Amino acid sequence: MTVKAYAVHQAKGAFEPFEFELGEIGANEVDISVESCGICHSDLSMVDDEWGMTAFPLVPGHEVIGTVSAIGEHVSHVKVGDRVGLGWHAGYCMVCDQCMGGDHNLCVDAQPTIAGRHGGFAETVRAAAPSVIKIPDGLDAHETGPLLCGGIAVFNPMVQVGLTPTDSVGVIGIGGLGHMGLKFANAWGCHVTAFTSESKRQEALDMGAHETINSRDPEAIKAAAGRFDLVLSTVNVPLDWNAILATLKPRGRLQMPGAVTDSLGINLLPDMMFKQLSVGAMPVGAPVVIRRMLDFAARHEIAPVNEHFPMSKVNDAFEHLRGGNARYRIVLHRD
Incomplete structure (x- = not known):
């Protein structure tokens, strides 16, 4: 499957249209048809290669909201058509003490959504099933993305x-x-x-x-x-x-x-x-804590304060962020 996306090809570079191939889906993987994706300051750090871990071309985006478009044969907690979210992690080893104890976010082999793989500034993003979280009905899909990292x-x-x-x-x-x-x-x-x-x-x-x-x-x-x-x-x-x-x-x-x-x-x-x-200090939460957070947000009607850009204006959105003008999060929407 050919996926259309927006990528940077060098540190601090501009975003350009980009295409990449997704092979056959794995037994424990989920494909998400992206509806929207928040921009986190971590995306900016990766674009600028501040942490020395960026591989180019880079497709950022780890505050993904979308619908499930395909699932592997062993996936049971979501089905095609479900609205789901994906945050900083796109997979875990699932066998270390941390994963077995419910602390997936502390897994030393956790796979960042935007390091070594392509993220959510795209039509489709793929992730391991345990990192894909179903979005409660009470949350607005257009506003929820920044909860998944920020x-x-x-x-x-x-x-x-x-x-x-x-x-x-x-x-x-x-x-x-x-x-x-x-x-x-x-x-x-x-x-x-x-x-x-x-x-x-x-x-x-x-x-x-x-x-x-x-x-x-x-x-x-x-x-x-x-x-x-x-x-x-x-x-x-x-x-x-x-x-x-x-x-x-x-x-x-x-x-x-x-x-x-x-x-x-x-x-x-x-x-x-x-x-x-x-x-x-601690990293983002494990999947079970993300689920609790989303349920808590739905119960108390909590949503981030967001500004919205079409994904085709991703360069404008990043300049807005670089200038310190975001109030308070930015969400990109598929055109």
Whole structure:
């Protein structure tokens, strides 16, 4: 089968129409006829080869929504015509301790959707069946794609740390990840505080924050000492992490779905040791957690705030993202 797609052929290159061949479908594989695909900052990182793992030509796209067009003979949890989603992972080994224990996202042989294979900026994308998730009826297919990477990046830490409805949660950075963190934490029942600029204060309140802290005011951050059970940092720039740690309660946790590449420069004393604090990061969730997230989103009518482009305007969409103008996620739709 010949598949039409959009690909870049060199780092930081422009997207061009591209065709590739899909061979016979495997017994445990699913073909998805793409309806829409979110653009994640990870797609931009892969296009620019920031992580040194990009193979060109690259067809990005790992926030895929579409309908099942074909299934292998051993696939039983979805059928042709079902609306499904595909996120960062397109397959797992299924036999390691992590997979057998339900932690597929920690599988060392997990297969990224856009590394070593072609992603969702295409007519059709193929993936191993366990990574294909059925979309609940209550979710709008045109808006749901960004939940499959950006959404699960903030939802998974809430699950893994055992967040309770009586907890106080701070969210740093109200952008593509952070705005979904506000919505999820609010629906969870938590008291939610947004660390953001004054220009985004009202937006943060509208999206679920009960109050805000000016993230550019060191004195305002200092005044929040000992307030939070969990702080989610969704930014990818260095901050005064010791000041952020000081805002945590004893046994508080700083989780970092934002991919900061610089050294954190964290001091063990006094807060880390004496307050028994923890700092962590984790990948996107396992399929079972993605399913729970989608059910949670459907129950609480949670959707990302998206901007929409036709897939033929993918270059315009990426320039919009590069310019820092996305509010707050971008979704491409098949023309």
